[in-house]
Structures are given as structure tokens and as C-alpha cells.
Amino acid sequence: MILASSSPSRRLVLRRAGVDPEVIAPEVDEDAVRDRLGAAAPAEVVRALAAAKSAAVRERLDGTPRAGVDVIIACDSMLLLDGALSGKPHTAAECARRWRAQAGRAAELLTGHAVTVLRDGAVLGEHAETVATTVRFGTPAESDIAAYAATGEPLGCAGAFTLEALGGWFIDGVDGDPASVLGLSLPLLRRILAGHGLGVAPFWNLTGPSGAAG
Structure with a gap:
């Protein structure tokens, strides 16, 4: 598997x-991709961004001899709140502003997936789809919002939060696929692979750095 x-x-x-x-x-110039999309639906925006990332990595692999099956996985996540999409906050001030807007509310995290399956370097198939998961935000104290933003952890995260680290303190619940909130839906990936006659077990490395065997 190749993670784009x-x-x-x-x-x-x-x-x-x-x-x-x-x-x-x-x-990928994400701003340029979004400009080309114009007033596209939110689900289409993240799907198109993921597809652009997959295409960019596939182009980098062109001309490189590769044997066997390769699966390129590209994703893009954005938070949909009040009809507006937001990506990474990048600054502590913007992170704090977003948290004040989303605290105590529910929003949809949209994650576009673009998966390309290749065999011996030749494309066997491509699939692009968006997964929507509802995130129910807690109501952290203003001091916690400021402290969280100051750590820098959420600045590079869609929706200005993490689920698997410090941000987990401030998420009251997730309705849908929790892995997609981390940016990649395993159930969707499994279904796409199955559509190409591929199982997931051949990609496991149970003795490698994943630590899954432990």
C-alpha cells in the first residue's frame, strides 16, 4: 500500500x-483545485482533492518498474459546519476561533478517498468516494481551548481537532466510522479492495513496525 x-x-x-x-x-496546489471546482458540493470538493493527490503520486510512479499489486490511497478531510467547509487552521488564533464556533455543536467531517489499484505498474481501477461522519464537540473551558491551540497539535488538522490525542478530551462522540475521523476509512478501503478481488490480509505486516502482532 502506498499512502499518498x-x-x-x-x-x-x-x-x-x-x-x-x-x-x-x-x-498538489489545493487552492487551485478548489478554484476550478467553483460552487461544487462539499462532498465533491474533498473527493476531487483526494483524486488530485492520487493522480499526483501515480504520475511520480510512472516510469518506475514495479512488480505485483500496488494500492495508492489518497485522502482529504474538511469539516462542514453551517454549510461552510474548513480545513486546517494553521494558526493558534484561528484554531481558538473555530473552537468557539463549534463547541457544544455537531458537525460533519467529510473525508474524500481516492484509491488507485495497479498491477505491475498498470492501472487496474480507480475509485473515489466521500465518507461523512458526524462529530459531536464538547464545550471546553476557554482556558482549555487556548491551551490546546497553543500546543500546536490541532493546527495541521481538519476541523482543528484530533481524536486520537489531546483533542480527544473535547470530543463528546462520533456517529459513523471513527477511523474516517482520523482521515482514512478502513471499511471503505476494504470494500474497494474487494471490488478488485483483493483481500486485506495480504497487506498485513504483523511482525513489522506496526506492532500489530503484539
């Missing part, structure tokens, strides 16, 4: 699931 992302959360999802992926960070 530098996201540590997505890599963590795969490694906890027994896969130690090859990581190739895509080089």
Missing part, C-alpha cells in the same frame, strides 16, 4: 491495522 499523504494520523490508522505503508507525499 504525509498525515501522521492516516499512517497511524494503517499501522494499527497491520499495514506499514510506503509514504509518498503528494505535491
